[in-house]
């Protein structure tokens with residue numbers, strides 16, 4: 260799909276109030292697209308709506324929980340009352356859990372599956388059929404992650420959702436190709452967004468683990484704006500899987516060509532986490 264000039268096109272981005280969603284919505288608006296955006300963060304959404312309007316683009320913004328089937332159904336009805344179909348659908352809204360499998364509660368599983376996986380299913384279920392019906396092609400971007408192919412300890416719940424999103428995207432890609440609709444699973448590495456500050460952390464010294472994660476993400480300093488340019492490129496090239504940062508590309512190479520190294524790294528990392536948790540417990544008393 261040509262993304263150099265998106266005038267007259269409509270793009271939908273979920274989770275657009277912050278981070279990658281915000282940066283992608285603005286990047287699409289700068290290329291001329293009009294935007295449909297949603298998020299549960301109403302204040303953040305309002306700010307992004309203003310930023311898109313300041314670029315001279317039309318914007319339809321709604322407070323919507325992607326995990327909620329009825330809210331997503333109503334959202335789609337509102338959108339399709341205005342336009343026949345969106346041209347670009349970006350299922351981006353997501354959250355993270357940092358915990359070993361044993362420490363992950365069933366409520367954590369419900370929470371993360373609801374947003375990261377069912378949210379993407381809802382986006383595709385309620386918006387793709389109208390893209391097909393309209394018959395003018397388009398593109399679906401589902402935000403997976405490096406954790407969607409490189410599995411590491413303390414991220415089993417997050418990885419489960421991101422592997423699933425990648426698998427679903429690849430399956431859909433075959434089905435939608437005949438309708439001229441591309442599908443890409445975007446797999447970012449470490450992007451400096453507020454996601455780790457908000458993630459659920461279980462086990463060990465939770466405050467310290469969050470602080471270290473926030474510090475690591477901020478030190479990596481790969482901006483969501485830079486990632487958004489990678490997303491536009493992936494749409495243009497109609498990539499199946501788009502590992503965008505250098506570490507994302509390195510791990511994509513490792514899992515395909517050196518899977519034993521991936522398993523070794525996972526075991527080593529998990530052993531370190533177990534040691535640190537033991538130490539935190541000892542210090543706590």
Ligand SMILES: NC(=O)c1ccc[n+]([C@@H]2O[C@H](COP(=O)([O-])OP(=O)(O)OC[C@H]3O[C@@H](n4cnc5c(N)ncnc54)[C@H](O)[C@@H]3O)[C@@H](O)[C@H]2O)c1
Pocket residue numbers: 273274275276277278279280297298299300303323324325326351352353354374402403404405446447448449450451452453454457483
């Ligand atoms: N930041 C990274 O390093 C990174 C790496 C790989 C993948 N990702 C993925 O990128 C996506 C965006 O993450 P981000 O880093 O920009 O995080 P972020 O926290 O900055 O943005 C996520 C947005 O999703 C919204 N959201 C959360 N739950 C929602 C719900 N139920 N309904 C609607 N909106 C909801 C949040 O309010 C927030 O505005 C996520 O799917 C995440 O898993 C992020």
